[in-house]
Amino acid sequence: MAARQRWPGPRAGTTRFRRTGTARFRAVRRGLAGCLAAIALVALSACTGTAGPEPSSGPPALHSCEQVACTGVLDGAAYEILLPRGAWNGTLLLFSHGYRAAQPWPPAFAPVSTEPEPAPGWSSGRREIGQQLLDAGYALAGSAYPANGWAVADGVAAGASLIDFFRTQVGTPQRVYGWGESLGGLITVELAEREPELLQGAVAVCAPLAGVVPLFDLGLDVAYGVRQLLVPSLQLTGFASYADAVSALSAAATAVMQAARDPAGPGGATLLLLDALGDGPTRTLNFDGHDRSSQVSAAAETVVGALAYGTVGRYEVEQRLGGNLSGNVGTDYAARVTAAEAAVIDASDAGATQRALAALAGGARVAADPAAVRAAASLGDPQGDLTLPLVTVHTAADPVVIVPNETWYRTRAEAAGAADRLRQYVTVPPASYPQQPGAPYGAGHCNVTDQTWTGAVNLLDSWVRSGVAPTDSQATAAFGPDSGLDPAYVLPPWPAGDPTVQP
16 A cells, blocks of 8 residues: 555645644644653554553543533634533533535525534534533533535544644543544544544544445446436536536436436436446435335435435545546446346336446546646545544445445454454444335435444544444444344445555
8 A cells, every 4th residue: 555645734735734823722632642642552552453441430520611612713724613501521522513514505595504513403493413422521622613515624624623622721631532423433533543642533424435436426426327227418527617417417317207207218227327327226315225226216316316426526626636537447347237137227217237337338538637636635535544433333224325335344344453443333234114104224325223323433532542442232222122233244345446556
């Protein structure tokens, strides 16, 4: 594996972020503490690669929110800190929220959110997860990041600043855990890899752990397929404006939904093939895939989601990078469609697979901008070189961030010799479920139970405190009987590319 490059700053071409003034002093002090901790770690590490049990002590002191500003703006990012009513258990949980659109997102075009998020769903009024952890004695903190969009470097910097603020103004934690969902899971893992002295462990749920380049490459594959099979005029990259990207999405989504009205004919066959190009599931939150019509509806949902990130999401990413980060020159689309998938595609439209693959083979391909690809490391390219425990959770049928993201990261962790610091869990949906309210778990993006969230945190906490990695039975107990956790789940391969080769 190539040597890891220095962590770029919030915009392409800048250097790794640096804190200044008193924050810089705190960073130096923390670095010294990290060196001393590393020496101790060598002596205490066991086969799990984590520190051994820590000595017991009384609850540490906290300044209350009447004494310090538990809400405010720090380095351009709104933040919120929540403190337990009872005794603090000495642990700070730093939450990183998921992707938020930089501009109003179609089709609703609702105003973008800039609220801080100290726990999953907190800013939208869903307080159960955060409250359970507060009741257990955890302190919670979260940021809105200085900017929306694919704000990985922004999120890493905001998290580091918030940890510094908590330590100097609120209390000195005995442990700090990062936890995050979706893009926030990627931010959490990047923080764990790039600033390991800040954390003792991390939890990432439904995270795009393959990184931004592989993810947008897959999005390009789906959009390219839509252009070749449904919308010949579809623009794929280089949008001149946000309005142009929205227009492209509207045209493509309209064609996809029209095809979905023909589940038993050519339209359904086309959508199932497009879904296969990005290795999307044929089950989603609201479609259980019990018959062809349900599978086609799930495929349509997955394809439209990929198109959204491949158009309006791509526009924002290309603005950050100054160019297109994705390419499909040399991509063999025939290799993406398995024999089993082809049989389903062709079941009601004989020969559909071969006709579609011929159209894909004959289209004009897209080349990535090498400078944009290099700069894309600033938007997330986790290496797997963990020095602390990481717990990940993914739904088996995630239509937005496919579960093979976990495979990509495991491959890198194994190559880095860090697989013993990684525990990955997948939840599987029931065999059938109603369209409304949909799957209780296992299908849909980040659709895990509240107990799965709190269980993952508590599982990590036990791992860090004891120095012993969790067993499958412990994970099953922590997540609860209604989580859909399948400890025997076999992670599927990433559909394209080699995780050990740098973009």
